[in-house]
Amino acid sequence: xxxxxxxxxxxxxxxxxxxxxxxxxxxxxxxxxxxxxxxxxxxxxxxxxxxxxxxxxxxxxxxxxxxxxxxxxxxxxxxxxxxxxxxxxxxxxxxxxxxxxxxxxxxxxxxxxxxxxxxxxxxxxx
Numbered sequence: 001x002x003x004x005x006x007x008x009x010x011x012x013x014x015x016x017x018x019x020x021x022x023x024x025x026x027x028x029x030x031x032x033x034x035x036x037x038x039x040x041x042x043x044x045x046x047x048x049x050x051x052x053x054x055x056x057x058x059x060x061x062x063x064x065x066x067x068x069x070x071x072x073x074x075x076x077x078x079x080x081x082x083x084x085x086x087x088x089x090x091x092x093x094x095x096x097x098x099x100x101x102x103x104x105x106x107x108x109x110x111x112x113x114x115x116x117x118x119x120x121x122x123x124x125x126x
Contacts (some may be wrong), residue, residue, distance in 0.1 A: 001107040001120060002081045006072045006088045007035065008100040013070050015091045020074070023087045027123070028074040034066035037097065067098065075107055076118050 009013065020028065048055070076084055085102055092099055107121055110122040115125075 001075055001077055001110060003105045004072075004074045004076065004081065004084050004088075005103045005105070006074075006092075006100060007033070007102075008070050008072065008088070009098060010068045010070055012092050016070075016072065016088060018090045019087050020084065023083055023111050025074055025076060025080065025084055025087075028072055030073075031071050033069045033071045035069050036066055037101075043103065052100050069100070075110060075123050077123070 006016075010032070017030075044094070072088070074084055081104060085104065088102055109118060110120075111118050112122040
């Protein structure tokens with residue numbers, strides 16, 4: 001099993017949800033978040049902010065702004081990982097900064113609380 005965490009634009013949530021459902025994934029979590037990537041912020045400016053420089057923090061200004069995002073979490077069997085990643089990318093790619101990130105992480109186990117099923121059976125829809 002793998003956990004796929006995707007950070008996407010807020011306005012892409014409905015399209016992503018529909019595409020995942022069409023791809024056979026209807027169970028996932030979505031939460032609202034605030035964040036930003038490094039974007040076009042110069043590295044020395046970020047280093048100055050990390051070091052506690054008030055001048056660097058002031059210069060960061062709007063480039064340090066946090067933007068609203070959605071974080072999707074999907075747990076799927078290994079054989080679904082490529083499908084889910086490609087589906088998320090297909091819907092969310094614009095070629096512009098802010099398209100998001102996808103992280104794929106191992107999951108040791110899963111347990112369905114209602115039935116006690118474990119492993120892939122716990123994440124299976126049926």
